[in-house]
Structure formats: structure tokens, C-alpha cells
Amino acid sequence: METLKMMPARVRIASILKKAIYAGEYRSGEELSLTGIAEQLGISRTPVREAFQTLEAEGLITLRMNKGAIVNPIDRKFVRDRFEMRILLESEAAGRAAERGMETGNLLERLARMQADGMETVDVAEYMELNQDIHMSLWQAAANEKLEQYLLELWNGPSTGHSRPEQLDHYRKSTREHIVILEAVRDGNIRAAREAMAGHIRRSMDNILRYYPEEQEG
Numbered sequence: 302m303e304t305l306k307m308m309p310a311r312v313r314i315a316s317i318l319k320k321a322i323y324a325g326e327y328r329s330g331e332e333l334s335l336t337g338i339a340e341q342l343g344i345s346r347t348p349v350r351e352a353f354q355t356l357e358a359e360g361l362i363t364l365r366m367n368k369g370a371i372v373n374p375i376d377r378k379f380v381r382d383r384f385e386m387r388i389l390l391e392s393e394a395a396g397r398a399a400e401r402g403m404e405t406g407n408l409l410e411r412l413a414r415m416q417a418d419g420m421e422t423v424d425v426a427e428y429m430e431l432n433q434d435i436h437m438s439l440w441q442a443a444a445n446e447k448l449e450q451y452l453l454e455l456w457n458g459p460s461t462g463h464s465r466p467e468q469l470d471h472y473r474k475s476t477r478e479h480i481v482i483l484e485a486v487r488d489g490n491i492r493a494a495r496e497a498m499a500g501h502i503r504r505s506m507d508n509i510l511r512y513y514p515e516e517q518e519g
Contacts, residue, residue, distance in 0.1 A: 308433050309453070311351035314342065316458040318352060322361055322372055323457065323509045329374040333362065337369075355454060359383070377513045384506035387455050388499050390448060391436070395482060395498040396491045398442035405483040408435055412480050420473045428472055432459055435479050439486070439498075460505035471508065475501070 318338070321327050339349045353370050356362045360379070362370040411431055415423060436456070440449040459471060478501040485493035 308437060308456075310344070310348040311355060312453050312456055313433075313458075314338075314344070314348055314352035315355040316456050317342070318356060319359075319361060319457040320460065322356075322375060323380060323460070323512070325512045327372045329372055331372045332365075332369055333372065334369045359454070375513075377510055377515070380506065380509050380513065383455060383457075384502060384509070387452070388502045388506075390452055390455070391439070391502055392495040392499045394440050394443040394445075394448060394452065395486060395494040397444065398439045399486040399489050399491045399494040401442055401444060402489060403438065403442035403486050405487040408438060409480065409483050409487070412476055412483070416476060420469060420476065423469070423472050425468070429459065432475070432479075435483070439482075442486075460508040474504065478504070 318327070318333070327333065333353070335346055335349050335353065339346045342349070353362065353364060357364050357370065360373060361375065362372055364370050408431075411434075415428070415431065436452075440452050443449070459468075459475065478497065482494060482497040482501060485497055
């Protein structure tokens with residue numbers, strides 16, 4: 302039986318920072334302090350430094366020698382380009398998982414329990430852990446290390462709004478979408494798995510694009 306690999310700390314931290322940048326919590330030109338973020342997250346500077354390197358490679362920030370980093374200008378095209386790559390790659394991963402007969406029982410049971418417990422009181426940490434487990438399980442089931450590596454670098458976590466009602470709305474919709482994806486994978490329906498994943502990532506992209514005026518897209 303395959304075991305689920307843990308998402309590296311640098312990827313988890315990069316996803317937190319990436320989501321904050323996409324949502325405008327960190328704005329263009331704002332300085333990010335390596336030490337400050339490490340203290341805020343309660344971790345050492347090393348994984349934060351590694352996360353900064355990941356974000357710089359993706360074009361989100363510019364590193365400054367011994368001075369943290371500066372947030373780069375982000376527009377609608379930048380967001381679309383990244384999410385369209387996720388749609389292409391993660392849809393393919395879902396299709397391959399369906400083709401290879403990935404085991405989905407445990408993940409579907411966890412999703413059903415979360416729904417039964419009531420999404421109004423869902424624990425954020427619990428949701429994020431399950432969300433990561435679902436996506437990583439699909440990537441690993443695709444059995445392509447390079448594909449998995451690319452998806453790790455593009456990972457940005459749940460694309461929720463700022464308010465608790467917006468978060469809960471995303472959690473409810475995302476949970477239903479995850480169930481549809483995993484049921485398609487369970488049934489070996491390659492096309493349905495790909496289409497369900499594409500719709501799931503596209504909705505996340507649309508959530509982020511709400512923060513960017515239409516005229517910014519060129």
C-alpha cells in the first residue's frame with residue numbers, strides 16, 4: 302500500500318504567502334521580512350527562506366540581500382497564466398489517477414464526515430490538511446515525478462475570500478467538487494475526472510481574479 306508523502310514545509314509556507322499576495326494582503330512594492338514571517342508563523346527562518354526562493358522563481362517577489370523581499374506587481378494575466386497551468390497539469394493528474402485505479406475510499410469517507418459534522422463549524426486546519434491530502438494523492442497516483450514537482454511549485458492552497466462567510470462558502474463548494482472528482486477517479490472515468498478537476502481549479506482562479514480590476518488584464 303502506498304503511503305502519502307507530506308507536503309514540504311517550504312511548499313506550505315509558499316502557498317500561504319502566495320495566497321496572501323494573490324488576494325492583495327501583500328501589495329506590490331511591499332517588503333516581506335524573512336524574520337517577521339518566520340516569527341508570525343512560529344517556525345525557523347530556513348523554510349521561509351526556501352519559500353521566498355520558490356516565490357522569486359515564480360515571479361511573485363524579488364529577493365533583497367539580507368533585507369527580505371519585495372512583492373512584485375501582479376495582474377490578471379499573471380494569475381490566469383499560473384492557474385491555467387494548474388488546470389492543464391492537475392486535470393491530467395486526475396485523469397491518470399482514474400486510469401490507474403487510485404484508491405479513494407479513505408478520502409471520500411473523510412469528506413463525508415466533514416459534511417456530516419456541518420460545514421458551518423469546519424476547522425480551518427482540518428480542511429487544509431484534507432485538501433492537501435486529496436490533491437497530493439492525485440498527483441502521486443499519476444505516477445510522474447516531474448508532474449508532481451511542477452504541481453508542488455504551483456500549489457497555492459484554498460483560494461478563499463477574506464471573511465469567514467466567504468471561507469465557508471468556498472469550503473462547501475470545494476468539498477462537493479472534491480467528492481465529484483474522487484468519485485470519477487474511483488469509477489475509472491478519466492474524462493469526468495479531468496473535467497471535474499478543471500472546473501474545480503477554474504473556480505479557484507475566479508475567486509482570486511475578483512481582486513483584480515478587468516482593465517488590468519492585457
